[in-house]
Amino acid sequence: MPTAPTERFRPRAALAMKPDAAAAVLGPEALTALGAVCDLVPPPVLDDLTTDRARAALADVELLVTGWGCPPLDTAVLDSAPRLRAVVHTAGSVRGHITEACWERGIEVSSAAAANALPVAEYTVAMILLSGKRVLERARDYRATRRREEWLRAPTELGNYGRTVGILSASLIGRRVIELLRPYDLRVLLHDPYVCDEEAAALGVRPAALGELFARSDVVSVHTPLLPATRGLVSRELLCSMRRDSVLINTARGAVVDQDALTAVLREDRIRAVLDVTDPDALPPGHPLWECENVTITPHLAGSQGNELRRLADLAVGEVARWAAGDGFAHPVRRERLAFLA
Structure with a gap:
């Protein structure tokens, strides 16, 4: 039966x-x-x-x-x-x-970290590409002046062709960013002490020491988890080593970056920044970062919403x-x- x-x-x-x-x-x-x-x-x-x-x-x-x-x-x-x-x-x-x-x-x-990584990576790639053409800043200036730029006189450093993007940590989000960047004409560096040269090659990136990553990149995107060893990892020394007018993007945790140092460097108009996270995460209304015109601060919206x-x-x-x-x-x-x- x-x-x-x-x-x-x-x-x-x-x-x-x-x-x-x-x-x-x-x-x-x-x-x-x-x-x-x-x-x-x-x-x-x-x-x-x-x-x-x-x-x-x-x-x-x-x-x-x-x-x-x-x-x-x-x-x-x-x-x-x-x-x-x-x-x-x-x-x-x-x-x-x-x-x-x-x-x-x-x-x-x-x-569900793998699912939550996807919109963060999409936000990051969007900001990398927008920052390369200074879209947010130029849109602000266009609104203020109501006059179009002479596009043929745009600075030669403007644009995304051949720019170098540095990825700090091959986390779930960092790896997804690397994957999404593949169709673009960009050079991608990676700093992650837990990724060997063979794995970096498989990811399609070139491994770089921490100092080299910051010194050589036009954009540095932070994807490092906040651990005791990574608190304040992005130091004033690293920030000062960045190329003039380069961009720091942070979608990880605010405390991975030395925020006082970042504020000082931004106020010197050395670099630009895109911050979806700060320390504390809800930045106080009187914080000097709000007064920096070269930083875009979003309200921790990169994750799933x-x-x-x-x-x-x-x-x-x-x-x-x-x-x-x-x-x-x-x-x-x-x-x-x-x-x-x-």
Whole structure:
């Protein structure tokens, strides 16, 4: 007699994040898709894991779908979740909630960092190309004067042909930027002490020492995670070594750059900058950077926003489906790689 088909494993799962993050990332379609591959704890989402309701929900949860604002999964929380085996994060960095206790208990972790890297890389490439033709500055001047430039008299250094772009760190975002730059007539340098010459060649870039990267590049794009060793990595010495009128782009973390030094160099009108992140991230209204006409400051918008949040949800749903099917995560976070991740 034919045997009955084996019932598909449906893990018991809960959402752990700020309610507004859940509402933004996990819309009705995403929740329906999640419900097709797991049994979700009914709303509201868990944003405080110490309440009686949270403890009751965690008691039989096998998987957590986390997001921005998820509380730390420390020993006390994990004691309330004895069956927890996996965490799928709908955002990038897991540093805020994945604790040492998670690794000690062998909990598998996945992150949507690869999906969130895509819009950041797109923003970066757009700013590289716009800065090469000084589009933002020239548009501002055109609005002020209402007169067109004599285009045949444009400076010879204007434009993107043959410019040198320096990529600081081959992170997920840095690698995507390198990939997106391939169709353009640009030279790309890379500084990353963890990338060997063979891997750099495979990426299509030339490896460079840190000082060389800053001294030779027309644009330096920062993609270094903020770690104790990288705080203030972009120093005054490096900034002063940059070519006059070159551009620093930072979409990583504000504290990777010595911001006081950057402000001083910008006020000397030596270089230009595009900053999507600052230190602190919401720059105080009276900060002198606001007065520098040679810096473009955007409000940390390079990452996923609007319809791009659906990409994060799609990746998370896919990861839950893979894990439930026993196929493992396509985007795992490895404990041994944490020292190199944002």
